[in-house]
Amino acid sequence: MNRLALVDCNNFFCSCERVFNPALQGKPVVVLSNNDGCIISRSEEAKALGIPMGAPLHEQQQVIRKHDVQVFSSNYTLYGDMSARVMSILREEVPAIEVYSIDEAFLALPLNFDEPMARTLRAKVLQWTGIPVCIGIASTKLLAKLANRHAKKNKLLTGGVFDLSHYWDPDGILADTPTEGLWGVGKNLALRLSKMGIRSALDFQHADPAAIRKSMGVVGERMLRELNGIACLELEEVPPDRKGVMASRSFGSPVESLEELEEALANHVARASEKIRRFGLLATGMEVFLQTNRFNRNEPQYSRGTRVTLDRPTHSTADLMSAARGLLHRIYRAGYRYKKTGIQLTDLVHEEEYQPSLFDQINPGKIDVDKIVDEINRRLGDRKNPVVTRASQGTERASGGSKGWMMKAERHSPHYTTDWNQLPEARAQD
DNA sequence: TCTGGGGTCCTAGGACCC
DNA sequence: TCTGGGGTCCTAGGACCC
Numbered sequence: 001m002n003r004l005a006l007v008d009c010n011n012f013f014c015s016c017e018r019v020f021n022p023a024l025q026g027k028p029v030v031v032l033s034n035n036d037g038c039i040i041s042r043s044e045e046a047k048a049l050g051i052p053m054g055a056p057l058h059e060q061q062q063v064i065r066k067h068d069v070q071v072f073s074s075n076y077t078l079y080g081d082m083s084a085r086v087m088s089i090l091r092e093e094v095p096a097i098e099v100y101s102i103d104e105a106f107l108a109l110p111l112n113f114d115e116p117m118a119r120t121l122r123a124k125v126l127q128w129t130g131i132p133v134c135i136g137i138a139s140t141k142l143l144a145k146l147a148n149r150h151a152k153k154n155k156l157l158t159g160g161v162f163d164l165s166h167y168w169d170p171d172g173i174l175a176d177t178p179t180e181g182l183w184g185v186g187k188n189l190a191l192r193l194s195k196m197g198i199r200s201a202l203d204f205q206h207a208d209p210a211a212i213r214k215s216m217g218v219v220g221e222r223m224l225r226e227l228n229g230i231a232c233l234e235l236e237e238v239p240p241d242r243k244g245v246m247a248s249r250s251f252g253s254p255v256e257s258l259e260e261l262e263e264a265l266a267n268h269v270a271r272a273s274e275k276i277r278r279f280g281l282l283a284t285g286m287e288v289f290l291q292t293n294r295f296n297r298n299e300p301q302y303s304r305g306t307r308v309t310l311d312r313p314t315h316s317t318a319d320l321m322s323a324a325r326g327l328l329h330r331i332y333r334a335g336y337r338y339k340k341t342g343i344q345l346t347d348l349v350h351e352e353e354y355q356p357s358l359f360d361q362i363n364p365g366k367i368d369v370d371k372i373v374d375e376i377n378r379r380l381g382d383r384k385n386p387v388v389t390r391a392s393q394g395t396e397r398a399s400g401g402s403k404g405w406m407m408k409a410e411r412h413s414p415h416y417t418t419d420w421n422q423l424p425e426a427r428a429q430d
Numbered sequence: 431t432c433t434g435g436g437g438t439c440c441t442a443g444g445a446c447c448c
Numbered sequence: 449t450c451t452g453g454g455g456t457c458c459t460a461g462g463a464c465c466c
Contacts, residue, residue, distance in 0.1 A: 040453095186446055219446085243456075244455080253450095
């Protein structure tokens, strides 16, 4: 039987901070998101204080002061470096590894790899890097995730290692796992499943494939098979090519003028284009978007993004900047207080694989901004009906390291619009 | 009261993940 | 007053064409 392991670092960002500051051992520690807005990593001590994943920092100030919680801004350079060290140790122990995220990896296991060997591996990672990990072993990725969850939830009992494929009562474990604890099932799908009477992983495992197919599509059917030990998700040793690169930021305080938005956007373009150059990629398309503060229900809400195809692939900051500015001008509406803006570079191609056209060979250099503006006008200016009419369902959005810590509040706002022809004044009246 | 059908492209949205 | 950023995949529906 094929066997896989999922190795997952515990409270990764907090653990990294501890490696470089041993005085933090035993103390509650949290690490913050990009703008120091939310708590995205918590040590066991911080969890025990009841600090939830993804909580806004300002909501936790009392607990933090009272219990002297150590608070850190995130340091992705440090975490990336620690991650590479952990991954290189894992890579030496098994024939194949898929680095799934900064703190997780799937391992293809040799036939003789047993639980004691997993414990040795765990100890080795801890000793060499200072990072504690949990290891789950099973026959498919989905089950390995589940085994890992069990190892982590019952750390005292399991010692952080759990082999589901050799456990005497796998059904018992599945019965104890709510559907929402499954990889790929969030709040919304869990609700849908519970309406079908499916509440545990065991229920799901025995569900009718046709019914699952109908309510969850191919994704659900794939999960069903994985739960039954039929591998549908391959180990991806080589990460697939990126589809797009995004750069976006929230403003500390809302921004109203086009000039200020332009300034922020220039920053994003610089970051995004630098990133694709580092990967040796060229962008063939781009999307610019802006949003008002989705948490503020009392103000008119406006959110719009639009996309353009460039007349030839490029990674030049200057070229991308002029196109981005064109798009921003197109979607900008005066009278709103903007909270976030960003850019996405899309349809990426490898630099060395790109064959410049004869025209480009004769006329190397800048892309034709006039042509881009033409393109924007063709897409947007001449559209007969740019008004978005489809009703939104107003569902909650699950996002972030822990499920459902952010709400898609803008959909609930009476002032929400994606219609870029409607003025805020007109909106405020209804 | 009737008022084609099928295909493609595109945008927006919805769901999930870390 | 403060409430992240970066991804993936799938699907619905309108525009447009033949």
